[in-house]
Amino acid sequence: MVDFLPKVTEINPPSEGNDGEDNIKPLSSGSEQRPLKEEGQQGGRRHHRRLSSMHEYFDPFSNAEVYYGPITDPRKQSKIHRLNRTRTMSVFNKVSDFKNGMKDYTLKRRGSEDDSFLSSQGNRRFYIDNVDLALDELLASEDTDKNHQITIEDTGPKVIKVGTANSNGFKHVNVRGTYMLSNLLQELTIAKSFGRHQIFLDEARINENPVDRLSRLITTQFWTSLTRRVDLYNIAEIARDSKIDTPGAKNPRIYVPYNCPEQYEFYIQASQMNPSLKLEVEYLPKDITAEYVKSLNDTPGLLALAMEEHVNPSTGERSLVGYPYAVPGGRFNELYGWDSYLMALGLIESNKVDVARGMVEHFIFEIDHYSKILNANRSYYLCRSQPPFLTDMALLVFEKIGGKNNPNAIQFLKRAFRAAIKEYKEVWMSSPRLDSLTGLSCYHPDGIGIPPETEPDHFDTILLPYAEKYNVTLEKLRYLYNEGMIKEPKLDAFFLHDRAVRESGHDTTYRFEGVCAYLATIDLNSLLYKYEKDIAFVIKEYFGNEYKDENDGTVTDSEHWEKLAELRKTRINKYMWDEDSGFFFDYNTKLKCRTSYESATTFWSLWAGLATEEQAKITVEKALPQLEMLGGLVACTEKSRGPISIDRPIRQWDYPFGWAPHQILAWKGLSAYGYQQVATRLAYRWLYMITKSFVDYNGMVVEKYDVTRGTDPHRVDAEYGNQGADFKGVATEGFGWVNTSYLLGLKYMNNHARRALAACSPPLPFFNSLKPSEKKLYYL
Numbered sequence: 001m002v003d004f005l006p007k008v009t010e011i012n013p014p015s016e017g018n019d020g021e022d023n024i025k026p027l028s029s030g031s032e033q034r035p036l037k038e039e040g041q042q043g044g045r046r047h048h049r050r051l052s053s054m055h056e057y058f059d060p061f062s063n064a065e066v067y068y069g070p071i072t073d074p075r076k077q078s079k080i081h082r083l084n085r086t087r088t089m090s091v092f093n094k095v096s097d098f099k100n101g102m103k104d105y106t107l108k109r110r111g112s113e114d115d116s117f118l119s120s121q122g123n124r125r126f127y128i129d130n131v132d133l134a135l136d137e138l139l140a141s142e143d144t145d146k147n148h149q150i151t152i153e154d155t156g157p158k159v160i161k162v163g164t165a166n167s168n169g170f171k172h173v174n175v176r177g178t179y180m181l182s183n184l185l186q187e188l189t190i191a192k193s194f195g196r197h198q199i200f201l202d203e204a205r206i207n208e209n210p211v212d213r214l215s216r217l218i219t220t221q222f223w224t225s226l227t228r229r230v231d232l233y234n235i236a237e238i239a240r241d242s243k244i245d246t247p248g249a250k251n252p253r254i255y256v257p258y259n260c261p262e263q264y265e266f267y268i269q270a271s272q273m274n275p276s277l278k279l280e281v282e283y284l285p286k287d288i289t290a291e292y293v294k295s296l297n298d299t300p301g302l303l304a305l306a307m308e309e310h311v312n313p314s315t316g317e318r319s320l321v322g323y324p325y326a327v328p329g330g331r332f333n334e335l336y337g338w339d340s341y342l343m344a345l346g347l348i349e350s351n352k353v354d355v356a357r358g359m360v361e362h363f364i365f366e367i368d369h370y371s372k373i374l375n376a377n378r379s380y381y382l383c384r385s386q387p388p389f390l391t392d393m394a395l396l397v398f399e400k401i402g403g404k405n406n407p408n409a410i411q412f413l414k415r416a417f418r419a420a421i422k423e424y425k426e427v428w429m430s431s432p433r434l435d436s437l438t439g440l441s442c443y444h445p446d447g448i449g450i451p452p453e454t455e456p457d458h459f460d461t462i463l464l465p466y467a468e469k470y471n472v473t474l475e476k477l478r479y480l481y482n483e484g485m486i487k488e489p490k491l492d493a494f495f496l497h498d499r500a501v502r503e504s505g506h507d508t509t510y511r512f513e514g515v516c517a518y519l520a521t522i523d524l525n526s527l528l529y530k531y532e533k534d535i536a537f538v539i540k541e542y543f544g545n546e547y548k549d550e551n552d553g554t555v556t557d558s559e560h561w562e563k564l565a566e567l568r569k570t571r572i573n574k575y576m577w578d579e580d581s582g583f584f585f586d587y588n589t590k591l592k593c594r595t596s597y598e599s600a601t602t603f604w605s606l607w608a609g610l611a612t613e614e615q616a617k618i619t620v621e622k623a624l625p626q627l628e629m630l631g632g633l634v635a636c637t638e639k640s641r642g643p644i645s646i647d648r649p650i651r652q653w654d655y656p657f658g659w660a661p662h663q664i665l666a667w668k669g670l671s672a673y674g675y676q677q678v679a680t681r682l683a684y685r686w687l688y689m690i691t692k693s694f695v696d697y698n699g700m701v702v703e704k705y706d707v708t709r710g711t712d713p714h715r716v717d718a719e720y721g722n723q724g725a726d727f728k729g730v731a732t733e734g735f736g737w738v739n740t741s742y743l744l745g746l747k748y749m750n751n752h753a754r755r756a757l758a759a760c761s762p763p764l765p766f767f768n769s770l771k772p773s774e775k776k777l778y779y780l
């Protein structure tokens, strides 16, 4: 057996005195210096292990489970593995000041850093003997604003001493700067979460190129943290929801479709196995009405999703287990509609096809049992959907699981397209979402009352005049209105549109306020065009060009769907295209006029492939300059958004905020029309912003960014704030669609751009520094 631990070598006691600089805090390996001992070793003789050889065995960038797993635990190594090689050790003559606990040092001389450390040529390691104490010391010294993160806003010394592995922690070196210190904080926090008290830490791990570090974390850690897979033991945890705070929301609850008795049994079994978790299991009725959904507002619950049967190979026992899926992150701890598509793109990029596939399975289940792809699988989302992407998602997964050469993949594709056709017809091409005059579709979900998942004060400005009118508190007003005890048609209209806004995924924006349900948006109609084209393709290729719809008995062929797509394209051009501005605008079906709100979703026409070459050119020439900001595409122009005031608060899907879905769809659309260089330029901007806040703000990756801010773009004080910013010590999830955008954006970057990103080179200086031939790569 190979031995992984260096041989224990006897050393002289370290000398008194400081090996470092003035006033630099040492990151203690204990208030008392505790050299590593052999397990079972008697006190008295101090031993020193030479540790640097472990590099040959441990990848500094391995996953946390490995890096902080038992094999690297200094306390366990003697039991597990030892290195079978020895090497001459440094011998230290001084006793470290660490034994005096943390204190300020007086610089005695400078050439005191661990020489072997300095000469170790990149294979440098730290040894931290007391992770808890080191964390406390690091935070006490560097987290001056006490938010458990080390950021550029902290005003600490920005340098701390860390013991070297070669010296068994007796000698130390300086770790400097926000980025390294915050990475140190992150690593210590992770080590602690693995129950580790002592660690070896490669310098390379906390000094890693930030582009590499972030993409590594997304691929190996963030997706894992965001992935859920229901089983008998975790359902109570998965069902928990931080969004609703009513007494009836205290216990976790799962709602099961009326015709899924196996699932009902499964959840009952789960609740009986651990009664202390108080999991409540309820059947849903066959007919799910808006009235019924409203009646669940105070007793919200998770909605059951697709499960597969597992057979235990040794016992033959059968059990259900959920298909895996990813949640967006932050407070959004359930399966979402369009987030799932956007995450699937990144998951596939990270070779996590099973999760992407699982989400398609869930969508098929949702269409079958809830008659739509849900906004998300919580009871309060039962009436509304989100932007539809199922056909593209299914095709992407299909290709990854073997495509036309795999009969199972073909079956999967057919099931997904049957569901998508049902969704297309029954959700998007039926009343109330279909506008029969134009033949275009609107976001227009059913529902009653105030959406319960929103932040409590979100509607205060709207509700206040009514509270005054009825001389009641806002809370009372909400109750009276939700229970239908007061009738206010204007509020009804407001909430009809508000629900539509939420169905659009763009909650909220002044583009949609008070009007959304009547708008045939360029977003939705581009997506439906893509559905029609994809359905035409799949019917031709995989259904023998004849599709019999079991639900309505119709038989259609590819040509039929091509015609539908052409028709929609004609209508979009007629009602939405504005050549003067270069935008596709939404069409107001009530007022029968085109709107003029300039939105980044105009690029969805390119993503779907419905714009002409000429329209794409005009879009690039005219619309793009209105939307291109420091950090990429902004959601809408400042002009369209209009002035902001106390009575007209800022909305998160408006200027100055930028969102990953807008970037991703625009990059793809532009590339498809030959504007790959424009996509590259936009991607550089977006990645720069993400990388910079990752570096400056303790590894933070958030839901959305202020694309006009150079310094702290993650700071978004709109509506429910920014998701992903609120963590202690280490961010473990990122945010789903931003994770994807980072991985996809990097595909546009050459080595030069990657290096510039790693150096956080701002877009303009970077673009200006390029040679003319290089500028072309960015359409400059």
Ligand SMILES: OC[C@H]1O[C@H](O[C@H]2O[C@H](CO)[C@@H](O)[C@H](O)[C@H]2O)[C@H](O)[C@@H](O)[C@@H]1O
Residues within 6 Å of the ligand: 328, 332, 336, 338, 339, 375, 451, 453, 454, 455, 502, 503, 505, 506, 507, 508, 720
């Ligand atoms: O709770 C308020 C709203 O939150 C969701 O919207 C936002 O997060 C979603 C998940 O990332 C995302 O799909 C959506 O585009 C965001 O605006 C939710 O979807 C809304 O229905 C909800 O009211």
Ligand SMILES: [Ca+2]
Residues within 6 Å of the ligand: 142, 143, 144, 145, 146, 147, 148, 149, 150, 151, 153, 154
């Ligand atoms: Ca801080």
